[in-house]
Amino acid sequence: MKILVIGSGGREHALAWKLAQSPRVFKVFVAPGNAGTASEEGVSNVPHASIAALIEFVKTESIALTVVGPEAPLAAGMVDAFKAAGLRIFGPTKQAAQLESSKDYAKSFMIRHRIPTAAYATFSDAGPAHEYIDRQGAPIVVKADGLAAGKGVVVATTTAEAHAAVDMMLVDNRMGAAGARVVIEECLEGEEASFIVLADGKHALPLASSQDHKRLRDADGGPNTGGMGAYSPAPVVTPAIHARVMREVIDPAIAGMRADGIPYTGFLYAGLMIDKRGGLKVLEFNCRLGDPEAEPILLRLKSDLVGLLDHAIDGTLDAAEAEWDPRVALGVVLAAEGYPENPRKGDVIEGLPEAGDDYRVFHAGTTLDGNRVVVNGGRVLCVTALGHNARTAQKRAYDVVSRIRFDGMQYRRDIGHRAIEARAKRSAAALTPGGSTPAAATPAPAAPTPAKPPADAA
Numbered sequence: 001m002k003i004l005v006i007g008s009g010g011r012e013h014a015l016a017w018k019l020a021q022s023p024r025v026f027k028v029f030v031a032p033g034n035a036g037t038a039s040e041e042g043v044s045n046v047p048h049a050s051i052a053a054l055i056e057f058v059k060t061e062s063i064a065l066t067v068v069g070p071e072a073p074l075a076a077g078m079v080d081a082f083k084a085a086g087l088r089i090f091g092p093t094k095q096a097a098q099l100e101s102s103k104d105y106a107k108s109f110m111i112r113h114r115i116p117t118a119a120y121a122t123f124s125d126a127g128p129a130h131e132y133i134d135r136q137g138a139p140i141v142v143k144a145d146g147l148a149a150g151k152g153v154v155v156a157t158t159t160a161e162a163h164a165a166v167d168m169m170l171v172d173n174r175m176g177a178a179g180a181r182v183v184i185e186e187c188l189e190g191e192e193a194s195f196i197v198l199a200d201g202k203h204a205l206p207l208a209s210s211q212d213h214k215r216l217r218d219a220d221g222g223p224n225t226g227g228m229g230a231y232s233p234a235p236v237v238t239p240a241i242h243a244r245v246m247r248e249v250i251d252p253a254i255a256g257m258r259a260d261g262i263p264y265t266g267f268l269y270a271g272l273m274i275d276k277r278g279g280l281k282v283l284e285f286n287c288r289l290g291d292p293e294a295e296p297i298l299l300r301l302k303s304d305l306v307g308l309l310d311h312a313i314d315g316t317l318d319a320a321e322a323e324w325d326p327r328v329a330l331g332v333v334l335a336a337e338g339y340p341e342n343p344r345k346g347d348v349i350e351g352l353p354e355a356g357d358d359y360r361v362f363h364a365g366t367t368l369d370g371n372r373v374v375v376n377g378g379r380v381l382c383v384t385a386l387g388h389n390a391r392t393a394q395k396r397a398y399d400v401v402s403r404i405r406f407d408g409m410q411y412r413r414d415i416g417h418r419a420i421e422a423r424a425k426r427s428a429a430a431l432t433p434g435g436s437t438p439a440a441a442t443p444a445p446a447a448p449t450p451a452k453p454p455a456d457a458a
């Protein structure tokens with residue numbers, strides 16, 4: 001069969017690579033793709049086009065399945081249009097994608113279906129928003145209601161910052177329609193994790209857990225980005241937390257969408273905050289795979305992805321199982337000069353290695369200029385490696401990073417630090433009778449940790 005993947009990032013390179021592995025697939029097209037998808041065996045790029053033009057392309061090429069990577073085409077109704085044309089496509093409808101495309105929709109959905117989330121209020125006028133901020137105090141979080149490509153959230157440590165964010169969105173309209181309403185919510189503390197499932201409208205199949213690194217610089221400094229690196233599994237998602245996420249978040253979300261008459265089919269991503277006492281709240285829903293989370297997750301997936309997507313489209317995920325490589329996968333994002341504000345394009349990338357047994361370089365903002373691979377976007381590459389634990393996966397990934405060069409290349413040196421610290425704490429606890437260690441006397445680990453690394457309950 002032939003498959004079409006929509007998008008051009010590292011997530012889409014990983015999806016196209018994984019789908020092309022299927023014995024049932026002989027061709028994967030990516031619209032528009034990048035230099036990595038252009039060079040992958042069994043994969044070709046096709047130009048970016050309107051939904052109508054893509055429907056024509058799918059019919060002409062007899063493409064059996066379309067998989068949508070990013071949120072924008074989902075929010076624009078691509079799935080609805082393909083289905084109306086009688087074509088097989090994986091992703092949520094426009095209405096269902098509101099779980100990501102409107103924060104107000106997602107918040108009221110969570111409250112209605114008793115899914116734990118931060119307390120909030122929604123405003124379209126600045127006056128009441130300012131009064132609310134003064135009543136609540138700082139820290140406080142101001143979010144644009146609509147899609148803002150990761151730039152719509154201000155975690156304000158002072159009320160002045162929160163007031164400025166409200167003025168920027170509601171008065172100066174700097175985010176356009178996305179900022180015509182704002183959600184203001186309680187600031188949560190803890191450790192974040194990404195919990196992504198496949199959903200078929202009635203059932204959910206969890207993928208392996210993962211953790212992103214949102215800030216540009218080491219030690220979680222600098223501005224927010226789309227994500228500077230990720231690994232899977234996330235030790236903070238212990239088997240006990242995993243079970244609670246399914247029970248308290250995922251199952252009620254799938255049942256709630258169904259009860260609301262908007263059954264949810266597609267990847268569903270719950271961004272979680274897990275506090276020191278194991279308290280669990282949803283920061284956000286996304287209607288797609290995370291990027292860069294997809295790269296380590298898909299590198300660990302041993303099952304045929306086409307088979308899993310078929311189960312999801314046909315409503316039979318309860319009969320599906322996903323098999324995972326027990327190793328840790330860790331991806332380091334290499335970003336362009338000027339990212340995230342103003343990434344510079346055109347720099348030539350050198351030293352790109354062929355994939356090895358335990359690593360792959362997924363492309364994101366790259367394009368071909370003749371035979372040369374050049375920078376074409378903010379996040380350029382995601383170097384992803386497997387190892388028997390987080391430290392060896394990290395070492396392997398950075399070994400590969402050290403071979404790659406382009407002018408202005410920036411990346412974090414500490415991707416995976418939380419997983420490595422969690423493992424060190426577990427080992428220390430295992431060596432001490434009674435399991436308590438000097439480290440445990442200082443702030444406790446983020447969550448109860450099991451005696452051995454979770455094999456990832458997924």
Ligand code: AMP
Pocket residue numbers: 118141150152153155185186187188189192214271283284
């Ligand atoms: P979002 O676009 O909703 O993923 O938010 C981007 C980032 O802002 C999240 O990954 C968190 O790091 C942070 N964030 C969002 N909501 C909150 C909150 N209620 N409390 C603390 N941090 C938050």
Ligand code: GLY
Pocket residue numbers: 212226227286289290291292293
């Ligand atoms: N890496 C975070 C996201 O995809 O939203």
